[in-house]
Amino acid sequence: MTVHIPPDRHMPSQEAVDLVVALQRCLTNFHARQEEPAILDGEGSDQRPALARYVEARRMRSMLFGHDLFADPAWDILLLLYQAELEGGGLTLEQMSETLRLSLSVVVGQVGVMERRGLLAEHRSSPSSRRRRAIRLSPLAVDAMASWVSLAFESGD
Numbered sequence: 332m333t334v335h336i337p338p339d340r341h342m343p344s345q346e347a348v349d350l351v352v353a354l355q356r357c358l359t360n361f362h363a364r365q366e367e368p369a370i371l372d373g374e375g376s377d378q379r380p381a382l383a384r385y386v387e388a389r390r391m392r393s394m395l396f397g398h399d400l401f402a403d404p405a406w407d408i409l410l411l412l413y414q415a416e417l418e419g420g421g422l423t424l425e426q427m428s429e430t431l432r433l434s435l436s437v438v439v440g441q442v443g444v445m446e447r448r449g450l451l452a453e454h455r456s457s458p459s460s461r462r463r464r465a466i467r468l469s470p471l472a473v474d475a476m477a478s479w480v481s482l483a484f485e486s487g488d
Contacts, residue, residue, distance in 0.1 A: 381484035413476040421465035
């Protein structure tokens with residue numbers, strides 16, 4: 332993960348970075364032992380309309396300004412996988428490529444990065460092809476996306 336640190340701030344020590352990575356792994360392991368994701372029971376269904384509007388707005392933005400001006404394939408993939416999670420399923424690499432209008436090689440590369448960061452759960456795979464496997468978010472990623480949607484779209488009434 333690339334983080335911009337302003338020049339007036341000190342870089343975090345390697346010890347701090349290692350601590351954050353260890354915490355992420357602990358949370359991933361904790362959620363992996365749970366039978367069901369923590370966030371999606373009840374609350375997640377309320378997020379679907381706002382998330383759908385946001386995703387559609389991003390697609391319209393790409394149509395109006397071009398795909399390359401606001402290129403953020405990792406975020407688009409996370410959004411798409413979170414939508415699929417709210418609907419109870421996963422997506423194949425081809426489905427993501429087609430839906431997001433990204434090349435398959437871009438999708439495969441981004442999925443690889445997300446896998447290394449623990450953002451993707453164990454998935455069903457076809458023994459014959461890596462491309463045919465269903466990709467899903469890990470419980471940790473689902474929680475993070477649910478938190479983001481809540482922060483971004485729900486009013487603090």
